[in-house]
Amino acid sequence: MINPFSNLGISDDVVNAIKDLGFENPTPIQEQSIPVLLEGSNDFVGLAQTGTGKTAAFGLPLLELIDFSIRKPQALVLCPTRELCLQITGDIRNFSKNIPGANVVAVYGGANIVQQLREIRQGVQIVVATPGRMLDIIRRKAIDFSDVSYVVLDEADEMLNMGFQEDINDILSTTPDDKKTWLFSATMPPEVRRIARNYMEDPVELTMGTKNTGNVNIEHEYYIVRARDKYAALKRIVDFNPEIFGVVFCKTKIDTQEVAEHLIKDGYNADALHGDLSQQQRDKVMQRFRDRSMQLLIATDVAARGIDVNNVTHVINYALPDEVESYTHRSGRTGRAGKTGVSICIINSKELGKIRQIEKIIGKKFTKADLPTGFDVCEKQLFALVHKVHNVEVNEAQIEQYIPRIMDEFSELSKEEVIKRFASLEFNRFLEYYKNAPDLNVSEERRGEHGERPERGSRVRNDDGYTRMFINLGSVDDFTRGDLLSFVCNNGKISGKSIGKIDLKGVYSFFDIENTAVDGLLNNFRNVDFNGRGVRIEQTAEGESKSRGGGSYNGSKRRDGERKSFGGKRESGRREGGSNGGFRDYSGRSREERHGKRESGRRR
Missing domain, CATH: 3.30.70.330 (RRM (RNA recognition motif) domain)
Incomplete structure (x- = not known):
């Protein structure tokens, strides 16, 4: 039987590599775009949600069109973040493992530029890059794009949202006029449409689903709570989903770190991912998440770009994004590769208008859900524990030698008593925490108590003492x-x-x-x-x-x-810690004021 990828025009060497990766059938975006791109004669615009297989949609045609006997850059892939850059590079390397002489180099900030320059000098056919670092290398005159035939702009809408418009212009100006440009995006705002007009000539446009819509495999829910109850609501949602493996989005780096720290202190397997971390720290956090040794990743929008982790069950919007289009990218972290997922928003009553805006953008209605009661959470946790015990795999050979001692220890207990004690090991913690737990839900009509205003960061505050x-x-x-x-x-x-x-x-x-x-x-x-x-x-x-x-x-x-x-x-001068972590001298001026670096607001 002929492999479906072979029917699309992909060579045997690449098809065999794809089969080794476990891919059997192309996704809809791959099925529609690969035959068009293999012609190599058209500019192209592909609109599809994250998690639909866009990397293979452009990566496989590139491997068929490039001459790997020539060790010069022939294709350039631009993407918004280093995580996405590394993911694309890894995927294309895997696809090309059976092609002699194929070389793909990742170029991104936060890593050793000397090593990246060395890899480029050794000869490369495909360069995958973030705009800032790519522009730096171009300005050093360390790369020659005169032989580039194909430029791919992946996640184009996000590159523009992150302010890379001028960098993209400068980079593309160094490439030949007769190159072909392939643009892939989850949404099609006017800025992306403008790129298509400026850099493409009569492009073939392919839209999977309706423009700007969300993944059909994702359920969208929202919970209305008071601002001060947002963290408690997050914990209750997590506790009610014992097998959760999710991403929690916050608005700022500070909130991301604080929420992660409080979750860790409360016994949850969580960590933070944001722009203030070094590349080594980011890699460490992401490796833990990919290995599933961490259950909850708390992230900002920018840091989470390019997260490609399978089987994410939930995306939780601890704070709604400033740009409603960004919600599409957030929710796209789950429901990938045909799987189902849930995207949850924790809001206050004044943010209902934004939910309605998002509904229009993604073309799907949200379900208003009620936070579970303490009793509901305890019941869910109890039966999750029972289910886990029932389905655990018993290593008969290893445990056999301990059975006599175990039976002796339980000899005075009845079957019912043994079951109760095993269940109570984990269950007692939830019973204690949720004893007399209040109802956190707020009705849609309720506009907040005493003129409550929607919080901008929903900080978790410490008590006195x-x-x-x-x-x-x-x-x-x-x-x-x-x-x-x-x-x-x-x-x-x-x-x-x-x-x-x-x-x-x-x-x-x-x-x-x-x-x-x-x-x-x-x-x-x-x-x-x-x-x-x-x-x-x-x-x-x-x-x-x-x-x-x-x-x-x-x-x-x-x-x-x-x-x-x-x-x-x-x-010099007595220093006293301010509430923002800065120091003050005798003159009463903050360090930021003395050096002219005071920010007008919180950094994001």
Whole structure:
């Protein structure tokens, strides 16, 4: 029987590579676009949602059209983020593994540019790049695009949303006028249409479904809650879906980190992904998510571009995006490759208008859902545990030697008592948490209490009763706030729930801890080191400073940020920590004001 990809015109070498990857049948976008692109004589516009197989739709034709005996760039693929850049590069390398001499290079920011230049000099036929780094290499005159025959603009709408219009113009100006341009996008805003007019001549346009619509395999739900209950609502949704494997979207980097930290402290397997992380940290987080060793990825819109992870069950919009078109990209993280998924929005009553706007954009109605009660969550968790026990695979050979001792331990218990105790191991935690749990739902007609305004970041606030602590570890040690939280909890032998706000700096950090846990933390950090360096933790609250750890102690009193410099000289002016983590001098001006760098608002 002839392979369906062969019927589309794909060569045996590539078809065999596709079969090894487990692909048997082309997706609709591949089936429609590959024959057109294989002709190599037309510009092309393809509109399809994320997760529909666009990479193979343009990657497979490129492998058929390029002459791999020539070691010069013949195709350029531009995409908005480094994650998507790496994903596309990996896919095309897998497709071309049986083609002699094929070389694909990824060019993106946050990585060693010297290594990327070395790979280009060695000879490459396909360059996959983010616009900023590509422009940097062009300006160094380190690449020659005179032989480029094909340019692919993937996720074109997102590149424009991220402000890459001028970069794209500059890059395309270095390519031949007779090249063919293939544009792929999930939505078709006017800016994308303008690119098609400026850089294409009578393009073939293919639309899978209606323009700008969402994936038909995704259910869309919204929950209305008070702003102050948003975090509690998130936890309840997660608890009601025991097998959830999802992405939670926040609006800002700060909110992303804070939500992730609070989830970690509350015992959830979560971590944050945002633009302030180094490439190494981002790779580490994404690898954990791909391996499913992490259940919840908390991300900003920009950081999540190009996340291509199979079997994501839920996308949760902790905050709605500023641009309603961005909702299509968020929800597209689930329901990929023909699977089903759920996209959830946690909103307050004043955001209903935005839900109606999104409905018009995606052409689908949202379902208003009610948050489950505490009883509902406990019941769901109990039977999920029962189902897991019922279906667990028993390793008879290994467990047989322990059965006599196990039976002896349970000899005084009836079958019913054994079942109750196994179920209670996990179930008691939920019973305790959801005892007398309030109803968090708000009706659509309710416009908020006392003129409640929709929050802009829905920060999770700490209670009183915390002490501020200093630690001589920070971002230069490749710590994220989640890493620092784990380090402090593991070595301090304390629960994550005892830790409040964390301010990660360069070579040091601050964190809040419950007053009752301070002495135990300091005692447990008497002889802790990190990579051979003594770790120092000190109390920064008013009064005499306590200190424990393997590093030296300078004996200074600390007042929420006041400290000696690492060189041993006192820094000029008493510094006091502001609520935004900045410092102030005697003149009352913030550091940002002194250097003219004060931001007008929170960074996103």
